[in-house]
Amino acid sequence: MQIIIVGCGKVGRTLAEQLQEEDTDLTLIDISADKINSISDDIDALYVIGNGASINTLMEAGIETADLLIAVTASDELNLLCCLIAQKTGHCHTIARVRNPIYSDEISFIKERLGVTMIINPELAAAQEIYRLLRFPSAIKIDTFARGRVELLKFKVLPEFGLDGMQISRFADTFRCDILICAIESRSGMAIPGGNHVIHDGDMVSILATPQNAAMFFKKIGLKTHQVKNTIIVGGGTISYYLAKALLSMKINVKIIEQNKERCEVLSDLLPNATIINGDGTSKPLLMSEGLADVESFVALTNFDEENVFLSLFAKSISDGKLVAKVNRLAFDDVIDSLEIGSVIYPKYITADHILQYVRAMRNSIGSNVETLYHILDGKAEALEFVIRENCPVLGKTLSELNLKKNLLVGCLHRNGMVRIPRGQDTIQIGDTVIIVTTNKGLCDISDILDR
Known part of the structure; x- marks a missing residue:
């Protein structure tokens, strides 16, 4: 996939660092030669010094054959203009960073009339993440899937919770809450744990659950679950x-x-x-x-x-x-x-995750789409949400029969409005939303969870 990024600031650099691991051909444009020089040694890409809204600059960057243009300069108007000219010059998808609240009520118009494929607002996305944390202050980090029906929450294990020395396999019987422990950060390292993994005080634990089950679990271990006043x-x-x-x-x-x-x-x-x-x-x-x-x-x-x-x-x-x-x-x-x-x-990481999610969706095969993507465990793992749209290799078999890749968990199934933590006898069906947590990078389709 050929991608052009206009703007080499914080977001542009972070995005380029992540996209260079996605089997893409990158071209970076910035009007500042100093910004280009500051990142050219670290990122494998073609570089063009110039105005990203200039037809000549875009032609030099290869807009005629590009699949995607991402405009993340400091100017909303310049970003929109870059996308508009890119669409008139080439035939690519376009993503614009638009930050000014003035435009927040005009997103539909911008996308429909100007043809911008995706609008990303880092400040709004950051505010939404903080808002979720203040509604559920026990968590250190909250990511949402299935339009808010499933949450990935991280918390620190404290002595008063009584979890020290407990095996993960005992959690279901002990707390009788439908949750899945899907990631653990400890002094000895980071892991996607199995049932024999032992929790210790001081560990950072990430769980997948519905908001109701997460609140029930936190209440049982003694953590506050009510929003701040x-x-x-x-x-x-x-x-x-x-x-x-x-x-x-x-x-x-x-x-x-x-x-x-x-x-x-x-x-x-x-x-x-x-x-x-x-x-x-x-x-x-x-x-x-x-x-x-x-x-x-x-x-x-x-x-x-x-x-x-x-x-x-x-x-x-x-x-x-x-x-x-x-x-x-x-x-x-x-x-x-x-x-x-x-x-x-970290607003720049929130923005990069949103855009990377879209890039994965563009690259997917016909079986499923990447709907949501988050980097977790300090970027060493990913949590992805797939929507199963058509027949694919994971259908027709129970999870225990699937040859899944190592360091990969099928975390949640969302079907007909119901959310459940899947067991070995569960199957994936067309129309399901499936949440995967893995250290394997680059999953673009649900069939990528299989070890072939």
């Missing part, structure tokens, strides 16, 4: 706007601390039910006076990763609330994870 958000950017709007719709009290007075006035007009505070969100006296010690959740969304990390560390020292920090540029993921500052949101 209030939150303090530091930083008044676009993510904060989207997040506050969603939280207010659920009757959650919202305070936003923003240093720019003009932005505070805009937010006051857009969010009349939120409390907007003009001040320095890194000021300890201000945070304390606004009730940080007693707040049920704290979200750090400034434009500086270091500030977000340190603000979360400070909040952790004085508060028992749910903590969320946004990180855009810092590359030390393992160090950040070791700080245990709650949930860390």
Whole structure:
């Protein structure tokens, strides 16, 4: 597959790093020679210095034979123009990053009338992820499948849960909840576990379940399952706007601390039910006076990763609330994870996962489509959702009869509105939604789960 990426910023680079592992021919376009030079040694691609909205630049990049153009520059309008010209010049699919809330109600028009295949809004996607976490604060990370009917939740095993030394095979009888433990991160490494795997305190455990079964399981081990009642958000950017709007719709009290007075006035007009505070969100006296010690959740969304990390560390020292920090540029993921500052949101990875999901769907065979894709276990594994559309090799046999690849779990079956954790005698049928968790990269079709 031939793919052109316009824009070599954070998202463009992250996307290129992932797509170069997908058996694709990449061409990267950026108007800045410095950005091109900074990534040319790390990513195997063709590079074109120029304006991605220029017909000549696109022709030089091979738009006439390209399968997909992805525009992720800093300008929404430039991204849309790149896609429009690409479609008039070639015959490719197009994806545009569009961030401005002004366009959020016009997505259907943009897709239908301008012909843009997919619109991705990183800020909205990040806000939606944070919103899910504040509705279910026990989880460190929540990913959704089957239009919200199935969730992949990660939590840390604490001594008070009484799980230390328990084999996974005992969970069903002990807790009588229909959940599947599908991934474990521990000091000894990361794994997609079997029934004999033993849980230890300090492990990061990911489970697949319906929201109801997940809540039942967390309640039985003593974790809070109710949404927060209030939150303090530091930083008044676009993510904060989207997040506050969603939280207010659920009757959650919202305070936003923003240093720019003009932005505070805009937010006051857009969010009349939120409390907007003009001040320095890194000021300890201000945070304390606004009730940080007693707040049920704290979200750090400034434009500086270091500030977000340190603000979360400070909040952790004085508060028992749910903590969320946004990180855009810092590359030390393992160090950040070791700080245990709650949930860390990486908008560039969220965007890349959405686009990679679409690329996989374009490459699939006729049997099934990749509907959803998430990278888990620090990118070492994937959780994918397939919709079975036509006859394929996995039909007509029980799961125990299928020759599945190693390090792969069939996590959930969604059929006719019902969700179940599959057992060995279950079968996959046309119309099913199937969730797969695996360390095998590059699955594009449900038949790829077979070890041929």
